[in-house]
Amino acid sequence: MTTRGSDLLALMRGLRQSRRFLDRPVPREDLEQILEVARWTGSAKNSQPWHLVVVTDRADQETLAGCGDFAGFLAGAPMSIVVGIEGPGRPGAYDDGRLQERIMLAAAALGLGSGTAWFSTPESRGRVRDLLGMPSALEPWSAIALGYTDTARAQAAPQLSGRKPLEEIVSWGRYGGRAG
Numbered sequence: 001m002t003t004r005g006s007d008l009l010a011l012m013r014g015l016r017q018s019r020r021f022l023d024r025p026v027p028r029e030d031l032e033q034i035l036e037v038a039r040w041t042g043s044a045k046n047s048q049p050w051h052l053v054v055v056t057d058r059a060d061q062e063t064l065a066g067c068g069d070f071a072g073f074l075a076g077a078p079m080s081i082v083v084g085i086e087g088p089g090r091p092g093a094y095d096d097g098r099l100q101e102r103i104m105l106a107a108a109a110l111g112l113g114s115g116t117a118w119f120s121t122p123e124s125r126g127r128v129r130d131l132l133g134m135p136s137a138l139e140p141w142s143a144i145a146l147g148y149t150d151t152a153r154a155q156a157a158p159q160l161s162g163r164k165p166l167e168e169i170v171s172w173g174r175y176g177g178r179a180g
C-alpha cells in the first residue's frame with residue numbers, strides 16, 4: 001500500500017465526533033476546500049438534492065443548538081454547515097449521511113474537528129428552516145459543527161465512544177457465518 005493510502009485509511013479509521021471547540025475561527029480557504037469536497041458527493045442519478053447553509057453568527061449557532069435534542073454543543077462551535085435535502089420522496093437521511101461524512105473527512109484532512117447534530121423531528125426541522133429562511137421543499141436534517149477541537153476537554157461520555165468487535169457485526173457467506 002502507498003503511504004498516501006495508509007494515511008487516508010488512518011484518517012478514516014480515526015474520525016471521531018468533536019463537541020468542544022477552541023475559540024478560533026475556521027480559515028476561509030479551509031472552509032472553501034471543505035465545500036468543494038462536499039460538492040462532489042455522489043447522489044442517485046446525480047440529482048445533487050442538497051443545499052448547504054454556512055452559519056457563523058454566534059446567536060444563530062445558539063438558536064440551532066436549541067433545535068435538536070442533542071445539539072447543545074453547536075453553541076460552542078465557531079461555525080456550522082446546515083445540510084438541507086430536497087424532499088419528501090427521497091431517502092433524505094441517506095443523502096445527508098453521505099454528504100456529512102465527506103465534510104467530516106475533509107475537515108479532518110485539514111486538521112479541523114467536526115460534529116454532527118441531528119434534527120430528528122419535523123418540528124425541529126421546521127424551526128431550523130424558519131431560522132435560516134430555507135424553502136419548505138428542503139429538509140434540514142443536520143448541522144455539522146466545524147472548528148479546532150479543544151483536546152483539553154472530554155468530547156463525549158464513554159458510552160458514546162468505542163465500537164462493537166468485527167465478529168459481532170460481520171457474517172461471511174450467510175448470516176452468522178464465520179470467516180474461513
Ligand SMILES: Cc1cc2nc3c(=O)[nH]c(=O)nc-3n(C[C@H](O)[C@H](O)[C@H](O)COP(=O)(O)O)c2cc1C
Pocket residue numbers: 015016017018019068069070071073116117118119156160161162
Ligand atoms: C445519524 C447521526 C446522528 C447523530 N446525531 C448526533 C447529535 O444530535 N448530537 C451529537 O452530539 N452527536 C450525534 N451523532 C454523533 C454520534 O453520537 C457519534 O458518531 C457516536 O457516538 C460515535 O462517536 P465517535 O464517532 O466520536 O466515536 C450522530 C451521528 C449520526 C451518524
